[in-house]
Amino acid sequence: MLTLYYAPGTCALASHLALEYAGAPYETVRLNFKEQQQRSAEYLKINPKGRVPALVTERGVLTETPALLQYIAQSFPQAKLAPREDAFLLAKMNEFNSYLCSTVHVNHAHGGRAARWTDDAAAMETMKQKVPQTMGEAFALIESQMLQGPWVLGERFSTSDLYLYTLTRWLQGDSVDVNRFPKVADHFQRMNAQPQVQKVLAAQQG
């Protein structure tokens, strides 16, 4: 049994979706970020970073979305969530996931989490103001260069689709109109319609 620690609205949705698509045996534990449960002594024993997602396995705890996505795909190969047989295509999946993690997520975090990188309230405000621009530029690059269509890797569905869907959900809150990016908007609608996505969203919001 795998146990996923998550909070609604976070990037942990991608790993939650991966577990569902994989048909993995799993349970979830919801953290209340408003009550700072991710900073509790109890949770810091599980993940000293004080972040989600964290996946408790028989061997120990795993963190970081790109690592979790590949691990889940590798552990449940019949679900074909990663092109494991093709080193180049697998690298394209990891390249995409790494871009979302280290650039797109980071851009977004300068809205609500600017205190990670400055102690100055006025500076935080300037960082927040730039988020629509940086998120818009990142999604313009995804639209023009990365999203092959119909899925991120082309005909092959993969963890990158789960992760892209997760971060696309943030655009509205970041004041970026997804319809500026027709391929991304189409991808988002198709993902929204999938029963696994609806099931996981209902579970997170229930």
Place this chain on the structure above:
Amino acid sequence: MLTLYYAPGTCALASHLALEYAGAPYETVRLNFKEQQQRSAEYLKINPKGRVPALVTERGVLTETPALLQYIAQSFPQAKLAPREDAFLLAKMNEFNSYLCSTVHVNHAHGGRAARWTDDAAAMETMKQKVPQTMGEAFALIESQMLQGPWVLGERFSTSDLYLYTLTRWLQGDSVDVNRFPKVADHFQRMNAQPQVQKVLAAQQG
């Protein structure tokens, strides 16, 4: 033949080291960041992100350090740069590499690249001032929680050691004394002594 685009002092060193350790057939192309060659029309055709590293393969271009490191390890298995036979340990390698990419590198970038996230010069200054703190906190976590010793994954040498070495080189410029972290400092010294590291550094500085 693989072609790596890099610039001295950047995270591309990790991939350069991986190619050398792997015994891969490769050549390198050095970009001059002072002349903004990474923003040239010619280079943007190779990597539209305008960043390094970029690895040109027979199948196409790959970017993002964590993806490159795993790809190189997978393509040259005899070098044993990744624990490919153990899904959990491979996930620990990817978790570590993802942390370096999305947290440690990002902290560092708030020194010289704060303009990515704000347009305000005063805000940039406050972000730069916090870099020693954020880099210090990240390396404290690496020291206490992540670096198993003697290598990142314990007895098993991996790409995580090449990547950790690369970012440890940034500490001095970020006004963080590596000797605050005895395990990291010892790792750094042992890496520095390796002939492959000396060969690659000489090539980048030559």
